[in-house]
Amino acid sequence: MNTYVRVNGCGNAWPVFLGTEHPFYNRMVADDLGSTSYSVIGSRNKDFSIQAIEWEVVVDAGHNTVPFLLKNENRIPEALLLTHGHLDHILGADWIAQSLGFTGQQNEKLPLYATAPVWQQVLQTIPHIENAVAFTELKPGIKIPVKQVPGLSVTAFPVYHGDSARGAVMLLLEYLQNESASFVLFTGDLLFPFLRKNDYAILSKAQAIYIDCSNRFSFPSSNHISFTTEMPDKSTNHKYLEEWKRQHPVERLVNMQLQDNPDENCRMHFDSFMQENRNYENIPFSVVEFLAKTRIPQVQLVHYFGYHDVQYYRQEMLGSRALQHWATTMLQNHGMKQITVAAPKAGHLIKLK
Ligand SMILES: [Zn+2]
Ligand SMILES: [Zn+2]
Numbered sequence: 001m002n003t004y005v006r007v008n009g010c011g012n013a014w015p016v017f018l019g020t021e022h023p024f025y026n027r028m029v030a031d032d033l034g035s036t037s038y039s040v041i042g043s044r045n046k047d048f049s050i051q052a053i054e055w056e057v058v059v060d061a062g063h064n065t066v067p068f069l070l071k072n073e074n075r076i077p078e079a080l081l082l083t084h085g086h087l088d089h090i091l092g093a094d095w096i097a098q099s100l101g102f103t104g105q106q107n108e109k110l111p112l113y114a115t116a117p118v119w120q121q122v123l124q125t126i127p128h129i130e131n132a133v134a135f136t137e138l139k140p141g142i143k144i145p146v147k148q149v150p151g152l153s154v155t156a157f158p159v160y161h162g163d164s165a166r167g168a169v170m171l172l173l174e175y176l177q178n179e180s181a182s183f184v185l186f187t188g189d190l191l192f193p194f195l196r197k198n199d200y201a202i203l204s205k206a207q208a209i210y211i212d213c214s215n216r217f218s219f220p221s222s223n224h225i226s227f228t229t230e231m232p233d234k235s236t237n238h239k240y241l242e243e244w245k246r247q248h249p250v251e252r253l254v255n256m257q258l259q260d261n262p263d264e265n266c267r268m269h270f271d272s273f274m275q276e277n278r279n280y281e282n283i284p285f286s287v288v289e290f291l292a293k294t295r296i297p298q299v300q301l302v303h304y305f306g307y308h309d310v311q312y313y314r315q316e317m318l319g320s321r322a323l324q325h326w327a328t329t330m331l332q333n334h335g336m337k338q339i340t341v342a343a344p345k346a347g348h349l350i351k352l353k
Pocket of ligand 2: 084086161165189
């Protein structure tokens with residue numbers, strides 16, 4: 001049996017605004033309009049027929065996730081894992097859970113893994129989902145087995161993605177088979193991660209990273225990381241970034257996290273985070289900076305938006321090939337020639353080692 005990661009959708013909340021075109025998303029192609037979502041699939045072959053699939057877990061489920069699943073393997077996943085509670089990451093959760101409620105065994109509930117604040121946000125948005133879901137809490141830095149899939153576990157690492165995304169995390173999935181482990185990292189949406197030195201060492205085991213690439217250039221008020229913190233003209237004046245850092249002391253953001261999740265593990269994580277990071281000096285605010293710390297060899301850019309690059313930097317929005325080319329050059333310029341970059345569309349598949 002092999003393990004695959006499939007992109008079910010690569011878009012942000014609003015891939016193409018009504019009345020416009022976007023070079024990255026073809027408005028005539030339904031799958032281009034899907035929110036960022038993934039399936040991690042254990043299967044005997046790449047056909048993903050009902051007979052071949054042994055298990056599937058879905059990471060985030062927003063717009064078009066369920067139509068995409070229907071069009072493809074058309075089965076209910078063993079579990080749903082969530083990075084944060086925004087609509088474009090949770091909207092499909094109800095459809096998946098009700099699918100099990102109406103067609104599964106009596107009282108069968110969809111296993112859902114998320115942090116406590118994310119689960120609270122899901123319940124506020126979709127209150128009736130409570131009866132259709134079996135919730136398992138993810139805690140910072142703690143490896144939690146995905147019980148439905150022997151050998152699979154998930155570790156959540158806190159990230160900052162703005163005040164409206166309480167408890168947001170990146171998820172490291174580990175699959176252990178025949179005593180060899182494979183790792184893949186899904187960042188979800190983030191402006192920056194709350195990571196400690198040791199966490200970077202753990203994350204660097206990942207074979208591939210699927211990372212938020214909403215912006216090419218820094219615009220932190222968007223609550224999204226950018227690909228680079230360099231200015232387009234290579235000057236060093238990070239106007240928006242420096243101003244944002246001044247207005248948002250890291251300690252205040254950490255206290256907010258602790259308010260939302262007063263759990264002991266959470267406190268321990270953020271205590272050691274604060275010991276290492278009294279200011280923003282060593283915290284990555286770009287994909288380039290994040291990769292310099294983790295050296296994950298395969299980068300998949302998702303959740304592309306581009307409007308802030310136009311609005312604040314007068315740079316154009318790119319199509320997927322152009323984005324891939326630009327990002328590859330950027331990494332090469334920073335001495336990361338061995339890292340491959342892609343901007344995958346729905347259906348894109350990699351095999352885990
Ligand atoms: Zn999103
Ligand atoms: Zn989000």
